[in-house]
Amino acid sequence: MIRLPAFTYLAPSTIDAAARLVAEHGREAMLVAGGTDLYPNMKRRQFEPKVLVGLRGIRELRGIRGSAAGGVTIGAATTLSAVAAHRDIVRDFPALATAAGLVSSPQLRNMGTIGGNVCVDTRCNYYNQSYEWRKAIGFCMKKDGDICLVAPGSSRCWAVSSSDTAPVLWALGAKLRLVSAEGERTIPMAALYQDDGIEYLAKRPDEIVADVQLPAAVEGWRSAYLKLRRRGSFDFPVLGVAVAARMEGDVVRDARIVLGAVASQPRPSEKAAAALVGQRVTPDLIAHVADLAAGPAKPLDNTDFSHPYRKKVTRVFVARAVAAVCGLGDSGATSEEVA
Amino acid sequence: MTKNAFAVIGRPLPKVDAWAKVVGETKYADDLFLPRMAYAKLLRSAHAHARIRSIDTSRARALPGVLAVVTAADLPRVKFGILPVSQDEEALCAEKVRMVGDPVAAVAAVDEETAEQACRLIEVDYEPLVALMSIFDSLAHPETRIHEYGDGPNVHKNVALQFGDVDAAFDAAHLVREDVFFFEGSNHLPMEQHAAVAHWASDGKLTLWSSTQTPHYVHRVLAKVLETPAAHIRVIATPVGGGFGGKTDPFSHEIVACQLSRLTGRPVKITLTREEVFYTHRGRHPVLMWIKTGFTKQGDITGCHLRTWLDGGAYGSYGVASTFYTGVINPVTYKIPVYKFEGARIFTNKPPCGPKRGHGTVQPRFALECQLDKAAEQLGLDPADMRRRIVAEPFTKTANHLTVTTIGLGECIDKAVEASGWRDKRARLRVSAGPAARRSPKKRGLGLACSAYLTGAGTAIYWNDMPHSGVLARADRGGGVTVLCGATDIGQGSDSILAYLTAEVLGIEPKDVHMHPADTSLAPVDLGSYSSRVTLMCGMAAIQAAERLRDAIFAAVARKLEVSPASLVARERKVGVPDDWDKAVSFARAVELGEALHGVLAFPGSYAPPKRAGKYKGGGVGPSPCYSYSACVVELTVDEDTGAVELEHVWIAHDIGRALNPLLVEGQVEGSVYMGIGEALMEEQVFRKTLHKLPSMLDYKSPTTLETPDIHTILVETDDPEGPFGAKEAGQGPLLPVIPAIANAIHHALGIRIDEVPITPDKILKALDLKRAGKPARVGPERLPLLTFKVPLVVESAFGEPADAVVSRPFSS
Amino acid sequence: MKVRVALNVNGESREALVPVHKTLLEVLREDLGLTGTKHGCELGECGTCTVLVDGEPVLSCLALPVEIEGAHITTVEGMAEGGRLHPLQQAFVELGAAQCGYCTPGILLTAMALLAERPSPTREEVREALAGNLCRCTGYTKILDAVELAALRMGRQEART
Incomplete structure (x- = not known):
């Protein structure tokens, strides 16, 4: 059985108390709410905080x-x-x-x-491994080491x-x-x-x-999220496409496109979104927007699926999400993936 | 006997252990907690290939709470392995590690955390060696040898067999196809991680409880490796939380737990982590395959030549058998008049491969069934009709001298075709590639494939003349019957099957039969829960034991009722004359009468398969009392923009001989289909540098409820003369056709061929890109290893000869 | 650091003196003797260790007892009442939905929570609810059948009372 390292657990009942505890314990403390991300990481010794400040009891x-x-x-x-x-x-x-x-x-x-x-902690399949595995392959800079194993020449971490x-x-x-x-x-x-x-x-x-x-809901805003992963359950996104747009009739008045799991942070596609604004959505426009959004995405070989494949699908998912939001009907997106 | 004549057989009864399982009472190995029990952990190698210069355990020994630390120096220097020809494993590596995860030391401590902490304090000085991580690497570097033994540098086994003149067969063919396929390795992924508890008691006797499929082989290995008389060792197989072949070898952790118990004088438990299960492995071999087959215009096979290259990993395990199995079972499915097989297993610095559900036959079945589909297309034949035409003849011999008995494959094909609406849908789906269908990126396809599998290996792992399976049936005065058998219930329901068979023969209820877990001190030997042998072999032994018990009881009841024993029947917990049933005595009373007449009523049953090994070297692998057959149709959609495959339906018809309990048979079929789906679409044991790339349940992809379609199971009964009440196997064979059926359905949907598994979305998009570029729309292996196969042993083809006498075997009377 | 935790397990008050970092899974199995709760990965990746906390399926391998003091915990040992199997357990027995049985406790509890919330789920809803429980033996078919059968029987029972 894989077990947690030892720690002290503090359970404040107000957010102010929690904030004071965090300040008091500094770097030795970590926050935990559901524990579903932190505890597996602690079991694999990605984190060994001396103190956990639990947020569950804060009404x-x-x-x-x-x-x-x-x-x-x-x-x-x-x-x-x-x-x-x-x-x-x-x-x-x-x-x-x-x-x-x-x-x-x-x-x-x-x-x-x-x-x-x-x-949620950034992920990399060189990093989300047991202590022994990481030691065997050579520790990476995100934990215990000083290089990036995905991009060895890199000075930064690409999780x-x-x-x-x-x-x-x-x-x-x-x-x-x-x-x-x-x-x-x-x-x-x-x-x-x-x-x-x-x-x-x-x-x-x-x-x-x-x-x-969340902002006040404004008439005409619609949104969609498409998630790429191997299975319908358990798996983290290896690509996420979020599209929100405000429609007036069939003209896009406002749009935001944000990609998940293509970088170390969510990545907005401002150019792509701008290309939609003021336009009537057509298949050609969608294709153009998809190219603009997918173009800068540079997935690396550190998640499930090959990175060229993730790049290919970025284009498809952006197109599908935009089509779904802008009312071009079902173009293959399943109801589970699209809202 | 007609089906209606059975009281228990054929009924969808609950399993005898079902109640304990649904209330959480079943004690798996890790559920055992003994007084003073210590916990052990293994230190495993971080190097794929290295010499061990030294090991310093002093810091670990000094850690408070540590009870014992062992290295190879603390164990007899005896190697072991499941096959007598491959004794190449060590409980703890002495001089060399051959893979990441090889065990080098172990600690017993008061708790698991302390043991783990102590392992991290052990310092091992390694001299790294070149790590060979693929078949190509290993063959390219003969100067670096993973083992000193084998059929050449890094070649564990090299076999070549030829039955008839294949060249002449190809000359006579209208169409000759050569295709190359690759099948990636996969893990069994049982939900239960391996666990063992050892107790070397103060009387000098050892008991090991272990989640093992093969307590008898573990017993033998413990005696050998621990240099302790087998008479003083008892192995108890706890209920196994999923095996699939992954708990079929004797393992390092079992041996180490015993040694640590000997040293500490305490019971010692060791439970592997999920990551360690991936290192322990023995899963599906990655296999490269080249297959050349000749066809007539009508689709008959003129001859077949198969070459396989197996990536064996770091140790022998069952590998020699696996190598043979990639070749020798193929001819029992279809008429293949001449056949040539060359195979080689290569050592690599990866966790050892071994037997996984469908052992060695799954990979070539994928190749053969995909090739048949391609040939059917070229010949303009319907794939179902073509297969229907070439189904092997029952009660004949194959080219490679295997005797086949009943064959229900024709009926399986017919039923799967009918249930799936094959004829209508194959035509309709193709037509629907019209304007409406073109708009949607989701394309629908239907694919079919068939297979056969053995019902128990005809020869034992170590050569001997003893039974393969033994059962002891003891009647108690209360009317209960205790059945002792060395078979392990791994979830397949073997305890239940033995209870049903005993109850059927004795006219009692399954509830009246007491089943005990496999225990080497109590039960006669059964070789183990592998090769789909238990229902047939233990079943036949159970029937024999129960019949002997019944005969003894009948003799006593006959005397009491003053009738002839032959006039008696046992049913409804009574023994009597059917026409005078009022005088029938209760079964409990009958037992008392029997005991008064004979003394204690305890009878053995023994089973050994018919001796049908081909009279040539290597002829011992492949024979089986009988073979099961399956036909599978898969309906799916593929998204041509993302390559995502969604399974809609799986229809599978399985020739089970006779369904002793249709519920259990369906469960085995459905589970096989599930595992086939996982291997076809997502499961892969792959490596990054020298490490397992995905040693977790999250990253190693096992299908969830959402990826698993409704599975429609159709049972075909052929009443095989070799099986218990006519039954054949169900636990492995139905996995085989699922994978090629999926591949063939994807071809039907998109017109592309993915000649390797898993069939992932990126491979599908790659093939579509090739298709759009006007190139052959195929993704698959592009090169084959350079390896000279042995000069084949040339034997006359026995194709079409009448079967060897059936129902003729040792211990049968 | 050991702490005294008071847990309500299957309607019984149980106390244990355990290190605070010991998960609910470990405490149930090792300190309270409730080995019906199994484990397949201990990282939240398989669903085997599922128990109910206040009726909701959670992963006991990622829950700390200290975080759920006062809550009602249900394990597989608590499903049968007064020696009578829960209808889900009965259906699993009858339909052969437990093969090796190792994932069974987690699946039974997850299904129990589903049926409490949605007494007559569609097959797709059952699939969705059980998508966090891996099973390697059954292909899920008999499990889905058994949950549907239990739902049907529980519905009838409800109608009668």
Whole structure:
């Protein structure tokens, strides 16, 4: 049996108390909510925190509040199951419900939280291995070593952002409220991340993601999320495509396209989105947009599926997601993958 | 006997161990907790190939809580292996490691964490050697030898057999096809990780509880490696949480647990992690294949020549048998008048391959069935009709001298074709490639394939004249019957089958039969739960034991009722004369009468298969009392933009001889189909540099409920004279046709050929790109190893000769 | 550091003095003697160790007892009531849905949670609910059949009472 390393477990009951504990223990402490990402990593000794600050007992972190008109706020410790099943989210932000409902397995979604998924550790199949395996192949810079095994000449880590919900939240224009002992601030999703496999979060380590704020639902916005993975369950995305667009009749008035699992952070395709705006969507335009979005994607050989294949499918998925959102009907996307 | 005449046989009864399993009472090996039990961990090599210069265990020994540390120096220097010809494994490596994951030391401690921590404190000084990670590597570097033995540098086994003149057969053919295929290796992935508990008691006797499919072989190996009399060793096979061939070898961790128990004087448990299961492996061999077959215009096969190259990994395991199995079973399916087979198993620095469900036959079946599909297309024949025409003749011999008895394959094809709507759909799906279908990227296809598999190997792993299977049936005065047998129930239901057969013969209920787990001290030897042998071999032994018991009881009841024993029947828990049933005595009373007359009622049953080995060197691999047959049709869609394959339906018709319990047979068929789907589409044991690339349940892809379609099982009964009440195997054969049926369906959908498994979406897109570029729309291996096969042993083809006498075997009376 | 955890398991109050980093899986099996809960990977990748916490299927290999004190935990040992099998257990027995039986406890509990929430699920809903439980023996067919049969019987029972 693989077991956890020893640690001290602290269970604050308020977010302020949690923030104080994190500040007090500094680098020795880590936050845990559902534990579905952290505990496997701890079992493989990717992390050996001396102190865990548990967020499960903090009531203010749980639950979905607000309304479509005024904006919905999701407590960071709300489970992915709860997000996926929430009526308002299903109705107004279907891509988010889809993405949350596609994370790993049903059991894991009952434990894993939206905050945890947004902050989920970047992945690489040189990194998500046991201590013995990593030692045998030579430790990489993300843990215990100093080189990148995917791109040996590289000075940075290329571990892959593997969140399903992050690209969707980004495309939906969501914001995050961060709380620390020093106070709190609200940032756009985009500001949470940076393109580095190790330091993929741009927030300070002592800041706790308190909640996810969705903008007020505006007439005409539609969204979709497509996920590439080998199986319909368990697997992390090896490509995620989130598309949100505001339609007026058949003309696109506003659009955002964000790709997941193609870099160390969600990657917006601004050019592609811009190409849609003000246009009537046609198959030719979709093909053009798909090229623009997929062009910069540079998957590497560190996830499931070959990276040339992931690149090929990026184009297909962008086209399908755009078609689904902009009302060109079913073009092969299954209902499970598209909302 | 007609089907209606049975009381138990043929009924969809629950398994006798089902209740314990659904309430969580079944004790698997890791569920055993003994007083004072210590926990052990193995230190495994981080090098794929290296010499061990020294091992320093002092820091580990000093760690509080550590009870014992062992290396090869603490064990007798005796090598072992499942096959007598491949004694090349060590419980702990002494001089050399041959793969990442090879065990080099072990620690017993008060708990698992301490043992693991201590392992990290052991310092091993390695001198790295060149790691050979592929067949091509190993053949290109004869100067680096993984083992000193074998049929050449890094060649474990090289075989060549020829039955008749294949060149003449090809000359006579209308169409000769040569195709090359590759089948990637895969792991069994049993849900239960291997576990063992050893207790070397103070009386000097050793008991090992282990999740093993082969307690008898483990027993033999423990005696040899621990240099302890077998008489003082007891091996108990705990209920196995999934085997599929992965728990069929004796393993390092079993031996080490015993030695650590000897040293600590405590029971010692060792449970492998999932990653260690991937290193322990013995899974499907990666096999490269070249196959040349001649066909007449009508689709008859004129002759076939097959070459296979097996990537064996670091140790022998069952590899010699695996090598033969890639060649010798093929001729029992279709009429193949002349046949030539050349095969070689190559050592590489990877976890050893061995027997996985369908042992050695799955890979060539994929090749042959895909090639048949290509030939049918070229000849303008319907693939089902063509196969129907060439089904082998029952009760004849094959080119390679195997005796086949009943063959239900024709009926299987007919039923699968009918149930799937093959004729209508094959035509309709092709036609529907019209404007509407063109808009959708999802293309639908239907594919078919067939197969055969052995019902138990005709020869034992070590040569001997003893039974392959023994059963002891003891009646108790309460009317219960205890059945002792060395077979392991690995989920296939072997305990249940033995209970059903005993109950049927004695006219009692399965609930009245007490089954005990395989225990070398209590039960007669059964060779193990492998090669689909248990239902037939243990079943026949159980019937014999039960019949002997019945005869004894009948003699006593006949005396009491003053009738002839021949007039008695046993049914409804009674023994009596059918026409005078009021006077029938209860079974319990009958046992008392029997015991009063004979003394204790305990009777053995023994089974050994008919001696039908071909009279040539190598003729011992392939014979089986009888062969099962399957035909499979798969309907699927392929997304031509993403290459994603979605299975819609699988229809499979299986010639089971007789379904002793249709529910269990269906379960075996469905499980086989599932495993075939995984291998066809996603499972692969592959390596990165010198390491297993994906040693986890997340990264090694096993299909979930969402990838598994509804499976429609059709059972065909042929009542084979060799089997218990006519039964043949079901646990392995039905896996075989699934993989080529999927490949053939993908071809039907898109007009592309993926000549290697797994058939992944990227290979499909690659083939479509080739098709669009006007090139041959095929993805598959492009080169073959340079290896000189042996000069073949040339033997006359026995094709079409009448079968050797059936139902003639040792111990049968 | 050992902590005393008070757990409600199958309706019984159980206490254990365990290191805080010991998972629920380990505590159930090693400290409470409830070995009906199995494990196949200990990393949340197979579903074998599923138990119910307040009626929801969770992975006991990734849950800490300290995090679920006070919650109601159901393991396979707690499914049968008063010596009577749960209808799911009965259906699994009758239809041969347990082969090696190793994934069975986790699947039974996951299915139990499904039927509590959705008494007559479609086959696709059963597939979705069980998508986090790997089984290597059955091809899932008999498992899906058994869940459907249990749902049918439970529905009838409901209608009668």
